[in-house]
Amino acid sequence: MKILSAEQIREADQYTIENEPIASIDLMERAVHEWVMEYVQSPYFDYHKPVVILCGPGNNGGDGLGIARSLKNFHKVAVYLLPSEKYSEDNLINQHRAREKGIEIIPIQKPEDIRVTSDTIIVDALYGSGLSRPLEGLAADVVRFINHLSNKKISVDIPSGMFADDNDHNNIETIVAADLTITFQFPKLSFLMMPTGPLAGELRIADIKLHHEFLRSVQTNHYLLEKKEVAKVYQPRNTWIHKGQAGRALLVGGIGHTSGAAILSATAALRAGVGLLYVACGSRATQALPFARPEAISFDLNEVNINDLISAVEPDAIAIGPGLGTSSAAAELLDQMLEFEIPTVLDADALNLIAQHHWQKRLGKQHLITPHPGEAARLFGNSKQMEFHRTLRAFVQSSGCTVVYKGKYSRIYTPEGNVYFNPTGNAGMATAGSGDVLTGILLALIAGGYSLEKAAKLGVYLHGLSGDIALKSRGSEEAVLASDLCEKLGNAFEELKKDVE
Ligand SMILES: NC(=O)C1=CN([C@@H]2O[C@H](COP(=O)(O)OP(=O)(O)OC[C@H]3O[C@@H](n4cnc5c(N)ncnc54)[C@H](O)[C@@H]3O)[C@@H](O)[C@H]2O)[C@@H](O)CC1
Ligand SMILES: Nc1ncnc2c1ncn2[C@@H]1O[C@H](COP(=O)(O)OP(=O)(O)O)[C@@H](O)[C@H]1O
Numbered sequence: 001m002k003i004l005s006a007e008q009i010r011e012a013d014q015y016t017i018e019n020e021p022i023a024s025i026d027l028m029e030r031a032v033h034e035w036v037m038e039y040v041q042s043p044y045f046d047y048h049k050p051v052v053i054l055c056g057p058g059n060n061g062g063d064g065l066g067i068a069r070s071l072k073n074f075h076k077v078a079v080y081l082l083p084s085e086k087y088s089e090d091n092l093i094n095q096h097r098a099r100e101k102g103i104e105i106i107p108i109q110k111p112e113d114i115r116v117t118s119d120t121i122i123v124d125a126l127y128g129s130g131l132s133r134p135l136e137g138l139a140a141d142v143v144r145f146i147n148h149l150s151n152k153k154i155s156v157d158i159p160s161g162m163f164a165d166d167n168d169h170n171n172i173e174t175i176v177a178a179d180l181t182i183t184f185q186f187p188k189l190s191f192l193m194m195p196t197g198p199l200a201g202e203l204r205i206a207d208i209k210l211h212h213e214f215l216r217s218v219q220t221n222h223y224l225l226e227k228k229e230v231a232k233v234y235q236p237r238n239t240w241i242h243k244g245q246a247g248r249a250l251l252v253g254g255i256g257h258t259s260g261a262a263i264l265s266a267t268a269a270l271r272a273g274v275g276l277l278y279v280a281c282g283s284r285a286t287q288a289l290p291f292a293r294p295e296a297i298s299f300d301l302n303e304v305n306i307n308d309l310i311s312a313v314e315p316d317a318i319a320i321g322p323g324l325g326t327s328s329a330a331a332e333l334l335d336q337m338l339e340f341e342i343p344t345v346l347d348a349d350a351l352n353l354i355a356q357h358h359w360q361k362r363l364g365k366q367h368l369i370t371p372h373p374g375e376a377a378r379l380f381g382n383s384k385q386m387e388f389h390r391t392l393r394a395f396v397q398s399s400g401c402t403v404v405y406k407g408k409y410s411r412i413y414t415p416e417g418n419v420y421f422n423p424t425g426n427a428g429m430a431t432a433g434s435g436d437v438l439t440g441i442l443l444a445l446i447a448g449g450y451s452l453e454k455a456a457k458l459g460v461y462l463h464g465l466s467g468d469i470a471l472k473s474r475g476s477e478e479a480v481l482a483s484d485l486c487e488k489l490g491n492a493f494e495e496l497k498k499d500v501e
């Protein structure tokens with residue numbers, strides 16, 4: 001699914017108005033209808049509760065006025081309107097239509113004019129994608145006022161005060177903190193990033209049927225991964241395959257206290273279908289591995305030379321990092337391995353070592369790195385979200401490596417400059433070892449023949465889906481373990497395969 005900028009969204013609206021063709025007020029009417037359809041299907045809909053709709057001067061406020069007319073059929077509705085010298089044309093039409101339906105429009109002079117009871121649902125239609133500068137004055141006061149109320153808040157299109165794209169220079173306090181955002185047609189970039197993402201709350205997309213020709217041809221570098229697209233990446237196994245063809249993989253890590261990290265990665269790689277798995281690890285892990293994961297073949301890093309091992313094993317792919325540590329021996333090992341031409345996943349301490357030794361420039365097209373925000377900050381600096389995003393995207397384009405930036409909505413950056421946001425996964429995955437599991441999955445997929453980009457899309461999606469299945473089976477986020485992700489990986493493949501054509 002394409003993610004468009006605020007500017008492109010305006011163009012999409014305009015193109016639809018001109019080419020469908022449809023009058024702007026009728027497009028607004030359609031948006032209102034689709035928004036209400038999403039709302040009544042959401043868990044927030046309760047016709048016993050009163051609704052307060054806060055409207056601004058533009059078309060977002062116009063939507064709010066239209067929504068008021070529609071919700072009046074179910075709820076007790078009150079409409080509040082920000083004063084303005086210039087309401088948009090469609091806003092004025094909808095003010096008129098609301099009054100015709102007997103709705104009183106109360107002008108807001110100060111935030112305290114807004115009257116709510118404890119069960120009132122607040123619909124936020126102050127500002128949408130037309131926001132041109134951070135909110136100030138009365139609008140900002142209204143946002144701060146409602147943010148202090150414990151009432152449920154549902155935003156129309158975008159939490160008011162938030163820019164669709166770049167909020168680096170915005171004031172977080174003057175953005176509505178919504179429980180639910182029902183957005184039109186496309187997810188907005190700011191919903192998928194910190195610190196704005198949490199302010200959008202739960203997300204729903206109302207399909208307002210903007211012109212298909214525009215949607216097909218519009219150029220973007222930002223996408224939200226969808227199951228059907230990921231299913232196209234998946235390559236079903238050939239029934240005549242033998243293990244040598246299913247990928248030979250080498251995992252390097254698991255030294256000392258962090259032996260478990262290598263065992264988790266190894267388990268994940270085996271569950272993700274690797275044919276042969278070699279693990280080069282510390283003495284403790286070498287001893288534990290035959291019991292924990294008898295399918296893996298282990299080597300003690302104290303006893304083997306990495307170059308000899310590579311020559312003997314001939315891996316199709318390597319992963320290095322989980323439980324590697326940052327000792328000088330680990331640094332020396334990584335130093336040698338960064339010279340290999342073999343596709344390599346770099347995670348955890350491998351990334352910390354790269355940052356420590358300033359080896360970022362040694363990353364190239366054979367590398368897939370999987371930093372979490374802490375590791376990414378060490379590697380690429382600690383700038384604000386959009387600036388960081390631009391820095392990382394530019395780095396990936398110039399170095400040729402592929403990056404998975406982990407978190408909620410993990411992002412895949414490709415050397416072509418594309419960025420894919422992953423929708424699967426949940427807060428139960430914020431637990432020790434879940435990143436190690438991802439490393440193992442990626443290792444197996446790359447060894448099995450997927451390109452780095454395809455492995456990243458498929459691997460990140462399946463990893464999150466395993467987390468979602470594990471959450472269902474464990475009952476609550478708190479109880480999900482990284483090993484559950486390995487256990488449910490088969491079910492995740494099964495779920496994805498339902499969409500394979
Ligand atoms: N154009 C269309 O056909 C459609 C538009 N839709 C709605 O229209 C919205 C966009 O509408 P608009 O472009 O009118 O923009 P908004 O309603 O987001 O607000 C723009 C208005 O606020 C003013 N403004 C912007 N930033 C301000 C600030 N910081 N302080 C005070 N005033 C500020 C602008 O000068 C303008 O008058 C979307 O978010 C969506 O809700 C939907 O109805 C779908 C169809
Ligand atoms: N709140 C969340 N929602 C979705 N996915 C999450 C969430 N928290 C963590 N994850 C996923 O879990 C993994 C955590 O990786 P990482 O931080 O490296 O963990 P570890 O170092 O303990 O192995 C990442 O793939 C991340 O995307």
Ligand SMILES: [K+]
Pocket residue numbers: 060124125126127128155156157158159160
């Ligand atoms: K809004």
